[in-house]
Amino acid sequence: MPLSDATAEPPMVDYALCGAGLQNCLLVAALRDISPKRSFTLLEAETVAGNHTWCFYGSDLSERARAFVRPMVTHQWPRYEVRFPDYFRVMETSYSMMASGDVAAHVERIASQAPGRLEVGTAVGHAEAERVTLEDGTTREAAVVVDARGARKPAVRCGYQKFYGEEVTLAEDHDILHPIVMDATVPQVDGYRFMYVLPLGSRHLLVEDTSFSSTADLDDDNRRAGIRDWLTRQRLSIRHVLRTERGVLPMPIERDSGRQAERGNAPESQGAIEGGYRGGWFHPGTGYSVALAAQLAELVAGTATDVVAAVVARAARERERGAGFYRLLNRMLFDHYRPEDRRSIFQRFYRMPASLIERFYAMACTPGDKTRLLLGKPPRGFHLRRPAAQSLAASHPGKAA
Ligand SMILES: Cc1cc2nc3c(=O)[nH]c(=O)nc-3n(C[C@H](O)[C@H](O)[C@H](O)COP(=O)(O)OP(=O)(O)OC[C@H]3O[C@@H](n4cnc5c(N)ncnc54)[C@H](O)[C@@H]3O)c2cc1C
Incomplete structure (x- = not known):
């Protein structure tokens, strides 16, 4: 036909x-x-x-x-990693x-x-x-x-995952073995900000400057500069930009x-x-x-x-x-935490057992997972008592896990 x-x-x-x-x-x-x-x-x-x-x-x-x-x-990789200011973890979960x-x-x-x-x-x-x-x-x-x-x-109040990405060829080989799903060692501007990197070949990367932000506006020039800063820190430089993509994805609160x-x-x-x-x-x-x-x-x-x-x-x-549970987490993230404090939540999250993290992304959290995420029993997650959470994040940024 x-x-x-x-x-x-x-x-x-x-x-x-x-x-x-x-x-x-x-x-x-x-x-x-x-x-x-x-x-x-x-x-x-x-x-x-x-x-x-x-x-x-x-x-x-x-x-x-x-x-x-x-x-x-x-592409499929057998593992991925996340990077925070004082914490780095390789997750043995495949990524495609x-x-x-x-x-x-x-x-x-x-x-x-x-x-x-x-x-x-x-x-x-x-x-x-x-x-x-x-x-x-x-x-x-x-x-x-x-x-x-x-x-x-x-039609409802949302936070946003927003990103601008470039698929690039490099002037030199990189040594990135698997996806960096979050490199949150970058300056925390416009919400929880991180670099997302997929190694597509020895001189070929997809790099996305991403944030979980309270606003939907996305400044491509600013993100383009963020990508270049990150590559420079890795001692890498762009030969060609093959493709760009951008997205502003709603994270509903209601x-x-x-x-x-x-x-x-x-x-x-x-x-x-x-x-x-x-x-x-x-x-x-x-x-x-x-x-x-x-x-x-x-x-x-x-x-x-x-x-x-x-x-x-x-x-x-x-x-x-x-989905109500995940909207509650969004509400806590966007309403109860200052943008510059949000990174500590993700750093704590990535200290949790790999199986819990997998269930979180598959939207299959068990009641036990939810309790652990909400109550912040060791390792600490979100906190129901906001003032305590804020003072903790302020006094130990990125160290609360
Ligand atoms: C840049 C970007 C990257 C993303 N990356 C990921 C990711 O890595 N993983 C992930 O899980 N999610 C990702 N998402 C989020 C999500 O997966 C996508 O938004 C996904 O494409 C949504 O699927 P969909 O089929 O609902 O809509 P879409 O994929 O947007 O498809 C809608 C289709 O309908 C067509 N269409 C629209 N109006 C009409 C019409 N009147 N008649 C006929 N056709 C019409 C459009 O042309 C389009 O092809 C990403 C989103 C963006 C924007």
């Missing part, structure tokens, strides 16, 4: 997938593995998979999700990266063969439970519609009552299934979404089409209940 064929009569399919970003690319990969006979139409206004590098921890995904994600993985090009190649391969179909340059105007109306007025009918057209503007999971209980009142960012399938504590988008993809691909809306609605409500 051609990649795009405007003259063909659109067939009735099992799934109409709106937006070919992370969520629906994962769903296409999951369908290929789990329900290969089901038909789908993938509708994308611009480019399949956009311009991203998507990363995740090995412990974020189920066995099944790992299998359908694997063909899209560009998917580049847009590899995601797009895999998805286009699947979607170019029956029972798939890809329509690029196709803007969706309106998505309903079983019908999509395109901006040109034509329609696509499907048993299930998944609307993953990216984030809406957050519950979003407008979201699908919060609206009515009857599946028929839900309209299209909202996936990805739009449907709240992201980690409130990081703004990242591979883990949750893969969960949704696995659920949709593995559930009969006539009941999937109800099953997803239930899963979304459960997810929202679990």
Whole structure:
């Protein structure tokens, strides 16, 4: 089947997938593995998979999700590290990266063969439970519609993970063996600030100047300078900038009552299934979404089409209940700690057992993990008693663990 064929009569399919970003690319990969006979139409206004590098921890995904994600993985490292002013740790948890090009190649391969179909340059105007109306007025009918057209503007109070990154070639070899997920030894300006570094080749790095900030504005020039300062400190210099990327990811502090999971209980009142960012399938504590988008993809691909809306609605409500804990942590981080004190929280966090850290990122904290994070029993985490926390952070910055 051609990649795009405007003259063909659109067939009735099992799934109409709106937006070919992370969520629906994962769903296409999951369908290929789990329900290969089901038909789908993938509708994308611009480019399949956009311009991203998507990363995740090995412990974020189920066995099944790992299998359908694997063909899209560009780099995988067996471990990663974090750096703080007086603390350094190598975490024995694998870390993977998917580049847009590899995601797009895999998805286009699947979607170019029956029972798939890809329509690029196709803007969706309106998505309903079983019908999509395109901006040109034509329609696509499907048993299930998944609307993953990216984030809406957050309707609630948020902090932000924001970053500007450059993929660069260097004038000399570096000696970075695995990802530095946080190098927080940099000056703490604009919130909790750190450098994020992926070694992609002996002279090839992705470096992102990142912060967990109370504001959404991102100054690219300032971040560009931060990247150069960091490289200079490593005695490295840029030969070429291959690519840049930037993001301002919401870290919600409050519950979003407008979201699908919060609206009515009857599946028929839900309209299209909202996936990805739009449907709240992201980690409130990081703004990242591979883990949750893969969960949704696995659920949709593995559930009969006539009941999937109800099953997803239930899963979304459960997810929202679990997300409350992470929003509470955000509230404490952004409301109760001064920006310059936030680094100490992360330094303490990374002293905790590796298994707890893995569950935190997979949004699978146990009640015991939550208690440990909140009460700050040794090693100390967030503190429920704010004044004590603030005086501690002020008197021992970065040393409280
Ligand atoms: C630069 C950047 C880096 C990130 N890195 C990570 C990371 O490392 N790990 C992680 O877990 N998360 C990361 N995130 C966060 C999150 O994973 C992404 O935002 C993710 O892409 C969200 O997936 P999505 O499918 O909801 O939306 P998107 O991936 O944004 O996809 C939405 C798609 O819908 C299309 N679209 C929009 N409107 C229409 C329309 N009317 N009709 C048809 N198509 C339409 C868009 O063109 C786009 O292709 C990153 C975000 C950014 C911005």
